[in-house]
Amino acid sequence: MKRLWNLLISLEAGLVLLALVCIAMAGGSFGLKGDVAAAINAMPLFAWLAEFSLATTWWLWLTLVLLALLVLNTLCCSADTVFQRFNRNAVLSWIPSQLIHAGFLLIVLVHL
Amino acid sequence: MQPLLLTFTALCLFGAFNRWLTALGLAAGIGYLGLRGWSLGRLPLVGPHDTIAFFAVSLAVMGLATRLSRPLSKAAWFNAAVGITAGIFGGLSLLFPIRNMPMPAILDTLWFELHVVLAFFAYALFGVGAMVSGGWLAYRERALMDIQFKTALAGWSFFSGSMVAGGIWGYYAWGTYWLWTPKELWTSILWLFYALLLHLRLKGAKWDLLSAWLGILGFVVTLFTYLGVSLLMKSSHSF
Numbered sequence: 335m336k337r338l339w340n341l342l343i344s345l346e347a348g349l350v351l352l353a354l355v356c357i358a359m360a361g362g363s364f365g366l367k368g369d370v371a372a373a374i375n376a377m378p379l380f381a382w383l384a385e386f387s388l389a390t391t392w393w394l395w396l397t398l399v400l401l402a403l404l405v406l407n408t409l410c411c412s413a414d415t416v417f418q419r420f421n422r423n424a425v426l427s428w429i430p431s432q433l434i435h436a437g438f439l440l441i442v443l444v445h446l
Numbered sequence: 447m448q449p450l451l452l453t454f455t456a457l458c459l460f461g462a463f464n465r466w467l468t469a470l471g472l473a474a475g476i477g478y479l480g481l482r483g484w485s486l487g488r489l490p491l492v493g494p495h496d497t498i499a500f501f502a503v504s505l506a507v508m509g510l511a512t513r514l515s516r517p518l519s520k521a522a523w524f525n526a527a528v529g530i531t532a533g534i535f536g537g538l539s540l541l542f543p544i545r546n547m548p549m550p551a552i553l554d555t556l557w558f559e560l561h562v563v564l565a566f567f568a569y570a571l572f573g574v575g576a577m578v579s580g581g582w583l584a585y586r587e588r589a590l591m592d593i594q595f596k597t598a599l600a601g602w603s604f605f606s607g608s609m610v611a612g613g614i615w616g617y618y619a620w621g622t623y624w625l626w627t628p629k630e631l632w633t634s635i636l637w638l639f640y641a642l643l644l645h646l647r648l649k650g651a652k653w654d655l656l657s658a659w660l661g662i663l664g665f666v667v668t669l670f671t672y673l674g675v676s677l678l679m680k681s682s683h684s685f
Contacts, residue, residue, distance in 0.1 A: 345648055352638050353642060356635045360631075363635075364679075437606075438641075
């Protein structure tokens with residue numbers, strides 16, 4: 335259990351996930367044209383994912399999975415940091431970074 | 447007006463060894479943007495000529511501001527890098543035709559201007575960060591990585607503000623905060639990339655080499671997001 339928690343709060347995991355999300359989105363950007371591009375903005379996201387083949391939508395599936403893992407990583411890191419620094423009475427030092435984490439989580443949430 | 451932009455380009459390129467000449471060039475660049483804005487009745491932020499000129503002047507502003515920091519106060523290489531880069535983009539803007547059109551109705555909101563201005567300040571800071579990263583690779587002074595981090599953090603903050611303003615503008619213009627187009631994807635990539643770079647600092651000085659190379663790669667991603675996507679790909683922000 336401790337090993338799983340350490341993985342969830344791992345900075346390295348966050349860095350790797352950020353890099354992979356960038357690569358997945360970059361790969362997808364080159365295929366986003368024509369009917370495929372028109373359709374993605376005209377229908378709900380999961381309807382678009384179901385409508386087109388995996389050869390077209392792979393990058394968005396991958397991005398969604400990676401973003402879900404990144405959200406989990408962000409939540410766990412924030413919880414761990416807040417708990418540890420709250421115990422050390424260092425609240426002011428974590429507020430700016432945790433606000434940004436909260437902003438990131440909010441942006442992902444409103445896309446659902 | 448164009449002689450002012452030519453003066454900016456020439457002083458940045460050929461006066462790059464001297465910060466006062468760069469500052470004089472910057473004054474000419476600001477003068478050009480001011481007069482052009484005055485004649486148009488709006489900020490000159492539409493089309494490749496205006497945006498590249500704005501980017502070039504932003505680079506000079508951010509570069510000279512960053513040069514005020516102690517580790518760079520006597521760094522001639524940094525002044526040269528800022529001057530030459532700003533001069534190249536100033537010259538590049540001259541290659542594109544000047545469009546004297548009124549602001550299209552879809553762009554006629556303060557959210558658009560805020561979105562673009564903040565984005566170019568961010569791009570300029572990412573460019574300055576790349577130059578500082580190059581300086582670290584050459585001189586290996588730890589203080590340079592502190593400056594690289596600060597420029598990335600300031601640029602990322604501007605960029606975050608730009609994305610918020612862009613979302614609000616998009617809602618007015620298209621009825622949605624987000625569109626799936628290459629420009630939006632690459633904008634998100636750029637934001638996530640610099641989030642990665644900022645988090646990398648938590649790993650400590652042993653990771654400075656990777657951080658420096660990512661600082662340079664970040665400017666490549668920036669240029670592709672700005673110019674590559676707008677010129678080469680069909681998107682909501684095509685020129």
